[in-house]
Amino acid sequence: MNDSLHSQDKHPLYDLLLLTFFCFLGGMVFSFLGVLIFSIFFNEQSLLDVISGGQLYQNIYFLRCVQIFSSIGIFIFGPVLFTVSKKYPFTNYYQFYKPTNPILIILSITVLFAALPLIEWLTAWNNKMVLPESLKGIEIWMRQKEDEAMTLTKQLLIMKSYTDFAINLLMIAIIPAIGEELLFRGGIQQIFGKWFGNPHIAIWLAAIIFSAIHVQFYGFIPRMFLGALFGYLLFWGKSLWYPIIGHFINNGSAVIMAFIYQQNGKGIEEIEKTDNFPAYGYLFSALFTLVLLYNFYQKSRNRV
Incomplete structure (x- = not known):
């Protein structure tokens, strides 16, 4: 690194x-x-x-x-x-110097879409988290923080015009994709890599901090998973553009879907309703994501 x-x-x-x-x-x-x-x-x-x-x-x-x-x-x-x-x-x-590979860009995008059902399952599983009775006060506080974050998100996702859509795309997709990858993958992950001498420890520690800083405990696991996914895209691809693209696809698709829903007269609440895949659908998502990641790894190795 x-x-x-x-x-x-x-x-x-x-x-x-x-x-x-x-x-x-x-x-x-x-x-x-x-x-x-x-x-x-x-x-x-x-x-x-x-x-x-x-x-x-x-x-x-x-x-x-x-x-x-x-x-x-x-x-x-x-x-x-x-x-x-x-x-x-x-x-x-921040590893912007290496030219990107069109195949790796396509794989970065495909990986994110393939992982969506898996992320949905992780979100549902994380949301069912219940702390022991002795930690009930902490659980109440965590739920309050989650509700506050959700209320803020709903406010920001209200889009009545194409101007609102463009502003939200900038605020929720473009700036976080570039900025958060600069900080967490380009900066923190690299520092941890130097500190521990182990890229995998660096990737997961950066992913944990990436998730924790959002202060949304009932979305901690899926966000940590995403952070690790972005971390491996950087580690194998040797370019920060791959996690930036993946991050943009993840956030941007949510903004686009929210705008389409509202243009069709549906409320913000409709966006929260997720498709319930059968169990094999989530399993397929996990396996397909792993296959694509392995393919990304192999393609990136062939370029070294």
């Missing part, structure tokens, strides 16, 4: 803390910029009205503006600052 870039580095923990600091700094600065942009485009009085009316987190334009800018600050600006501070070549460190 770009060992030549790290020959004179300090302990990887230092890099992890430095990267975290820059992401925090980027989040703070760009969140402020988001509020500033909102006040400019919707005038300062609109912002004051929203705040004074206690509707700060109910205004969809405010939410989108802050979400877009804070995501850029945390997931893009933070990792960029990290490489600048360490004097690393950005394209080399």
Whole structure:
């Protein structure tokens, strides 16, 4: 994982803390910029009205503006600052330098679609999680956080026009696909790889953090699985473009489906209803995903 870039580095923990600091700094600065942009485009009085009316987190334009800018600050600006501070070549460190292979791109996309039923099953299984009675308070808190996240997601997914659709595609698919892969796969996974000397440990640790940072406990397992999937696409493909493409397909398909549903007069609640596949459908999804991943691995090896 770009060992030549790290020959004179300090302990990887230092890099992890430095990267975290820059992401925090980027989040703070760009969140402020988001509020500033909102006040400019919707005038300062609109912002004051929203705040004074206690509707700060109910205004969809405010939410989108802050979400877009804070995501850029945390997931893009933070990792960029990290490489600048360490004097690393950005394209080399985050593995953008290697040309992509059309076959591997197609496999990246196909893997994501093949895994959808499996992810659905993992989501349903994770959602049935029940903690022991002694941890009931924690379970109630986890459910509250899950409900809050779901309420926010529903607000953001409301799309009444093609402009809303374009903004949501940028906010939910494009920025997270690029930014989250920069941070978690390009940055954190690479740091853990240097720390532990084992790419598989690095992939799964980065996937765990990727899932945990979303603070959605009843979607933790499927999101961790996705994170690991993206991690292996990077590890085998040696290019960050493969997990970026996979991430975009995963998030973008959800935005597109939500928009189509609403254009056909269906409510957001309809999107939550998933198709119930028979047991062999989930098994087929798992096996087909493994076959495609193995194929991706073999194709990527042939290019080395």
